[in-house]
Amino acid sequence: MTTPRPTDEQQAIIDASQSGADLVIEAGAGTGKTSTLRLVATTHPRLRGLYVAYNKAIAADAKRSFPTSVTCATAHSLAFRAVGRRFAHRLNGPRMPARETAKALGITRPLAIPHVGLLAPQQAARLVMETITRFCHSDGALVEPWHVPKPPGLDDPASTAVLREAVVPLARRAWADLSDPDGRLRFTHDCYLKLWQLSDPHLPADYVLLDEAQDANPVVAAIIDRQAHAQRILVGDRCQAIYGWRGAIDAMSRFDADHRLCLSQSFRFGPAIAAEANKWLQLLDAPLHLLGFDKITSTVGPVACPDAVLCRTNAEAVRQLLVAADTGRKAALVGGGSEIRRLAEAAISLRAGAGTDHPELFAFRTWGEEQEYVEQDASGSDLKVFVQLIDTYGPEVVIDIVDRLSPEEAAETVVSTAHKAKGREWPIVRIAGDFPEPRRSHNGQPAQVPRADAMLAYVAVTRARQVLDPEGLAWVEGWL
Numbered sequence: 318m319t320t321p322r323p324t325d326e327q328q329a330i331i332d333a334s335q336s337g338a339d340l341v342i343e344a345g346a347g348t349g350k351t352s353t354l355r356l357v358a359t360t361h362p363r364l365r366g367l368y369v370a371y372n373k374a375i376a377a378d379a380k381r382s383f384p385t386s387v388t389c390a391t392a393h394s395l396a397f398r399a400v401g402r403r404f405a406h407r408l409n410g411p412r413m414p415a416r417e418t419a420k421a422l423g424i425t426r427p428l429a430i431p432h433v434g435l436l437a438p439q440q441a442a443r444l445v446m447e448t449i450t451r452f453c454h455s456d457g458a459l460v461e462p463w464h465v466p467k468p469p470g471l472d473d474p475a476s477t478a479v480l481r482e483a484v485v486p487l488a489r490r491a492w493a494d495l496s497d498p499d500g501r502l503r504f505t506h507d508c509y510l511k512l513w514q515l516s517d518p519h520l521p522a523d524y525v526l527l528d529e530a531q532d533a534n535p536v537v538a539a540i541i542d543r544q545a546h547a548q549r550i551l552v553g554d555r556c557q558a559i560y561g562w563r564g565a566i567d568a569m570s571r572f573d574a575d576h577r578l579c580l581s582q583s584f585r586f587g588p589a590i591a592a593e594a595n596k597w598l599q600l601l602d603a604p605l606h607l608l609g610f611d612k613i614t615s616t617v618g619p620v621a622c623p624d625a626v627l628c629r630t631n632a633e634a635v636r637q638l639l640v641a642a643d644t645g646r647k648a649a650l651v652g653g654g655s656e657i658r659r660l661a662e663a664a665i666s667l668r669a670g671a672g673t674d675h676p677e678l679f680a681f682r683t684w685g686e687e688q689e690y691v692e693q694d695a696s697g698s699d700l701k702v703f704v705q706l707i708d709t710y711g712p713e714v715v716i717d718i719v720d721r722l723s724p725e726e727a728a729e730t731v732v733s734t735a736h737k738a739k740g741r742e743w744p745i746v747r748i749a750g751d752f753p754e755p756r757r758s759h760n761g762q763p764a765q766v767p768r769a770d771a772m773l774a775y776v777a778v779t780r781a782r783q784v785l786d787p788e789g790l791a792w793v794e795g796w797l
Contacts, residue, residue, distance in 0.1 A: 326580050327353050331360055334524075334550060338575035341530075342552040345607045346594060346779035347585025347742070350552045351379065354526045357550065358387050367522035369395075369541070371529035375740070379528075388522070392537045393506055399518060401509035403498050412678065413503045414686075415439035415694055418446060421501045422490055428483050431476045441487065443694050444480075446502075448488040449495065453507040456539035458515065460488045507536075514540050524548035530569050531558040538568040556601050556775050559736060581605045583779075585742055587615030590778070590785050596793050597775035600766050613782065620786040622646070623747035625731040627738050627777045631702045632709055633751040637732045638718050649728035651737045654719035660703050661712040661719070668712070735777040746781035748789035755796075766796050 323331060327349070333340055334357045344350035358366050366387035370376035379389040393401075401408075413421070419438035422445065427435035436444075444465065451464045462481035465488070494500035495508050514536045527533065527541050530553035541549055551572055558567060583591055591609030598606055609615065628634045634650065641648035663675035667684040681687045688708075691701040706715055725731055731743065752774060755766050774790050787793075 323353075323356060324582055326578070326582060327356060330578050330580075331356055333576050333578060334548070335360065336575075337524075337548050339548060339573070340550045341569050341572055341574040341577045342550065342580060343569070343577070343604055344552050344554055344580040345583060345598075345605055346554060346557065346775070347583035348580035348607075349584055350554075350580060351375075351528060353580060354528065354550070354552060355379075355383055358384050358526070361524060362386060364523035365521065366524050366526065367520055367547075368526045369528065369537075371532055372740075375528065387526075392540070393510055395518075395520075396510045396513035397506075400513045400516065401506075404504055404509050404512075407498070407500070407504035408506065410503050412681075412690075414681070414690060415442040415446075418442040418502065421494070422487055424487065428480075430480050430483070431473070436480075436483075441484070444484050445487045445491050448484055449491050450507075452488070452492065453505075453511040454534050454536065456514070456535040460485060460492055464488065510536055517543065520544050520547065522547050524550065527551045527553075527568075529553050530572075531555045531567065532560050533568040538571070541568075542572065556598060556603050556772055557739065559739065559769065559772050559776055579605045582608045582610070584610050585613075585779070586782050586785075587611065587613040589617045590615040590781055593617050593785055593787055594775060594779050596797060597771050597778065600771045600793070600796060601768065601775065607779075615781070615783055615785070617785050617787060619788065620745055620747055620784055622745075623730060623743075623784075623786060624745045625733060625738070625741075625743040625780065626747050626749055627733055627735050627780060628749040629735060629751045629773070631734060632705055633749050634732050634734055635706055635710060635715065635718060637730075637749060638722070639714075641730050641732070642718065642721055646729040647723040647727060648721075648730045648732055649723050649725040650719075651725075651731060651733035651741070654722050657703070657706075658716055658719040661707065661715040664707045664712040735773050738780050739776050742780050742782055744782050745784040745786075746777075747786040748777055750789040752777075752789045754792040766793075 330340065330342055330353055342350065354368065362384060364386065368379050368383060368387050368389045370379055370389060370391050373391055376389045376391050376394070383389055416439045419442035422442060424438040424441050427437050428441050430436055448460060448465045451466065452460045455464065457464065462485055465481040465484045467477055491502060494502045495504055496512060518540060525541060525544055525547050527549070530551035532553070551569055553569055555567060555569055586609055588609035588611065591607040595606045626637045628637060638648050638650060659675060663673040663678045664684060666673040667678065667681060667687055670683050672682050678687060681690065688704055691704045755764065755770065757764060774793070778785060778787055778790065
């Protein structure tokens with residue numbers, strides 16, 4: 318198989334890598350960032366390389382195509398090998414409601430906070446676990462007051478200081494439990510990643526390639542930053558940094574690189590779709606604009622039967638599956654629906670007050686307890702969308718939708734959230750209508766499209782190769 322001749326941008330990156338300099342590469346959607354890293358790796362056959370991928374699927378693909386001199390892995394898999402094995406028995410444990418967490422931490426009395434009043438033990442426990450989450454996403458060595466989230470409405474600095482002073486020792490107690498293989502609190506994959514970062518690991522590589530660097534959280538960024546013995550090459554698209562809510566930071570901007578280069582020639586779509594993407598890059602003040610591939614004929618406009626429908630929310634995804642079913646089209650859901658089905662079955666049991674043996678939900682006796690948990694407990698945020706789905710459509714309808722799903726390879730329409738579509742592409746894509754236009758300012762003049770919304774829109778419109786129906790984002794024209 319003949320290797321394609323590198324573009325001028327790719328050749329500039331290959332040349333810069335030869336010097337051993339640290340690089341940051343801004344790579345737009347579809348510009349071949351992973352293939353560029355592979356080209357870099359082939360020019361270093363005698364050096365040990367480490368390619369750090371964002372998820373398991375990307376790592377597996379890279380392992381099949383990168384030279385054998387390069388180890389391809391996720392940060393979590395590296396951390397599991399080094400630290401996580403000792404905690405494997407604690408992973409995927411049952412949910413622990415705040416009242417049980419309070420008991421485990423020995424919080425038996427309310428905390429008195431000025432201008433707030435008494436903080437019940439379970440409220441304190443929720444704050445403690447939110448603090449731990451923030452600590453695990455940070456590069457801090459110890460749980461500090463700034464890790465403690467400020468509850469909405471608490472604007473008094475003195476009260477905030479008292480609250481944090483009360484929570485920090487409890488959070489340190491929680492972290493001591495999570496650092497113990499025999500601890501009781503719910504242990505997550507982010508816990509062993511944090512433990513690995515605190516061990517100050519030395520990566521056995523002459524050069525490290527960090528893919529999707531825009532999605533790195535401070536933990537991963539700190540690990541890469543400490544590998545001063547190795548050449549470090551960070552590549553990503555800052556305009557696809559859609560995981561800030563999970564603690565991701567702009568590691569690309571913060572990294573002290575010797576050279577900053579870019580990839581702007583997209584090989585995924587033609588000029589028409591590139592022009593649509595550039596509208597969002599303009600709103601984002603991006604350092605580059607995409608060039609469409611002139612050998613691909615792309616169009617932008619309405620489509621009746623898209624290959625994929627991209628939604629902002631899971632609730633809209635379920636609605637799109639209903640639409641597909643009504644029109645007789647075979648539909649698939651990115652990520653599958655088996656877990657949604659099991660959760661829906663558990664919801665039926667909880668609604669009947671019979672409890673459930675579902676490992677995620679068996680701590681709850683009724684559906685009301687589950688609803689309260691996702692509304693009041695930050696650790697239940699990943700279940701909140703599921704609860705909303707059940708409350709909107711009913712568990713029986715959700716089960717029926719899931720049972721009628723097709724595998725992706727047999728589907729006529731694939732439905733996905735924009736978040737789950739990241740890294741994917743389809744020939745014909747329609748944008749669903751649940752991407753709301755921002756409100757105008759009081760005088761009717763444009764305010765600003767929130768950066769997170771613009772980045773998610775950019776991800777969505779760059780999933781199409783041939784035809785893009787941007788109906789759900791047509792309002793962008795009024796903001797340019």
